[in-house]
Amino acid sequence: MTQRTLAESLAAYADSDYYPFHMPGHKRRLTETLPDFPEALQRAARLDITEIDGFDNLHDPEGILKDAEEKAAALYGADRCYYSVNGSTAGLLTAISAAVPEGGKLILARNCHKAVYHSIYLRRLMPVYLYPDIVPGTSLAGTLTKEQIEAALIQNPDASAVLLTSPTYDGITADIASIAETVHRFGKTLIVDAAHGAHFGFHPGFPKSPVALGADLTIVSLHKTMPCLTQTALLLQKGSRVSTERLRLFEGIYQTSSPSYLMMAAMDSCMDMVKKHGAGLWDSFFTERERFLERCSSLKRLQVLTDGTKWSRKMTSETGFLMDSGKILSETSKTCLTGKRFYDILLKQYHLQMEMAAGNYVTAIMTCCDTADGWQRLWDALKEIDDFCVAADEPVQENRKLLAYPVLKQQISLTDALDASKAQVPLTEAAGQTAGTFINLYPPGIPIVAPGEQITQEAVDVITRYRQMSLPVQGVDHDAITILKLC
Incomplete structure (x- = not known):
């Protein structure tokens, strides 16, 4: 007998005659x-x-x-797998807290999500930041290499x-296999x-999953690239370097005690579809994608950066990164458009x-749930704008790349x-001060400046530049930023 999905x-329970004298207050009625x-x-x-009899x-x-x-x-x-109804945020907090003792040291890529920085705060960790290089000829941040990590x-x-x-947020992948060998x-x-x-490893057209390449703990957001509901994620464990008891402990700390069964049912159904x-789940995706890229090869001014293009092959040969x-x-x-202006045109004129919009590009996430009409509309818009x-x-605007x-x-x-006392200073006067909060672009939520760091004139210039480009900089309020208050 085939087991029921969640x-x-x-x-089936909703159709039964069980009357709910329990939470939630809407009583399913x-x-x-x-x-x-x-x-x-x-x-x-x-x-x-909620957690009633028979539902674990x-x-x-x-x-x-x-x-x-x-x-x-x-x-x-x-x-092992641990469900997260608090997204990859809870998965990251759980993984770091279980793997690194309080006050311990963590080596991390500077272009990590802000949830990683939150774990540093909560566990009083000592971070060792490694800075990825910019992919040659672009404004895309790469990822770490085994040489940096070693x-x-x-x-x-x-x-x-x-x-x-x-x-990364832009789709750049590291050589996880060699990094895992080095770390271990x-x-x-x-x-x-x-x-x-989250889709990696399920079709030969995608890179392999970090799980298969030797990562001890891998966090994936099903809701980002798979057919699943928002906030759904998985923490995947391979091997025994990290205690399963500590993972379960911190999973319970960082997640709600009343997890959504709608989210968990969506996760189970997503996995059931896979x-x-x-791999057949992505057959239509790759068919439409190939047709889209063939058309994009005729663009004169706009350039599409993704796997399978001349650009990506050159990037891989120069850096070893995949896309x-x-x-x-x-x-x-090669146009007069900034990334933000391009983003606004696509939104307002083409719906x-x-x-995301960056300095000189916009990002689209494509999944197995995109339709032929969606691919067609994106192509039509790009062709018309091109x-x-x-x-x-019109003359090309210079200096629009992210720094x-x-x-x-x-x-x-x-x-x-x-935790310290804070003060506000104008951004123009911030050089030399110690940051009291995060300053980052969101999305993707990667800090330009982290609390406790000395703000340099270079950092001020980067923040100013991004604001002039109308990019979403968080941590600047009415041209002022938060610094540590001098005693």
Whole structure:
């Protein structure tokens, strides 16, 4: 007999005669009690339950949720899987807290998500930042190399773990296999933030999953690139370098004690689709993608940066990095458009909501759920805008590339800085001061300046430049930033 998915079990329970004298307060009966409640939410409420008999407990799974996590682990080739209904944020917090003791040392890529910095604060960690190089000829930040990591491990033998992002927000992937071999040779733990790589390993057109390449702990966001609901993620464990008891402990600390069964059902159903269809789930994706790239080869001013293009082959030969087929970056360096202006045109004139705008490109995330019409509309927009740029023949705007992250000196620990008294100063007068908060572009949420670091004139110039480009800089309020208050 085929075992029911969690979603099927929820639907069967909703159709049963069990009356809920328990949470949640809507009692799965909004249709009966509040018929004017939005219909879509009425349908969702029928399946929205708490930890009742027969439906297990996320923080101590022994039944249906244990089976669901084991299914996901098997599909990814992991030994264990931990569901996260608090996104990859909770997965990262859990992984770092379990792998690095309080006050310990963590080697990490500077272009990590802000959740990593939050774990540094919460656990009073000592970070050792490694700065990825910019991919030649672009404004894309690369990822770490094994040479960088080996040098850092030699200089920091007391570090407990190494953490990097692969793929990056732009889709750049590291050589995880060689990095894992290096990290393990030093007896350390490798944590990979693969939030944007949940689809890796499920089709030969994608890079392999970090799990298969030797990462000890891998965090993937199902909701980013898979058919799943927002906030759904997995923490995948391979091997035994990190205690399973500590992982379960911190998973329970960083997640709600009332996890959403709608989210967990979505995760289980997503994994069920992968198990059922395998690589075939992406057949239409690659068919449409190939047609799209063939058309894009005729563009005169716009350039598409993604896997399978002349650009990506050159990048791989020069850096060893691979590119995710699911990221489509449309670059404007040969036009008069900034990335933000290009983004706004696509949104307002073509009703195409892109993922992100950078200095001279915009990012689209493409998945197995994109339709032929979606691919066609993106192509039509790019072709029309490209034709306009050719006809207008306006001068190219210079200096629109994103800059390398400034290397800053840590004056006091990140934790002490966030807990210290603060003051505000104009951004123009911030050089030489110690930062009291994060300053970052969001998305993707990577700090330009972290609390406790000395702000340099270079950092001020980078922040000013990004604001002039109308990019979303967080941490600057009315031209002022937060610094540590002098006693």
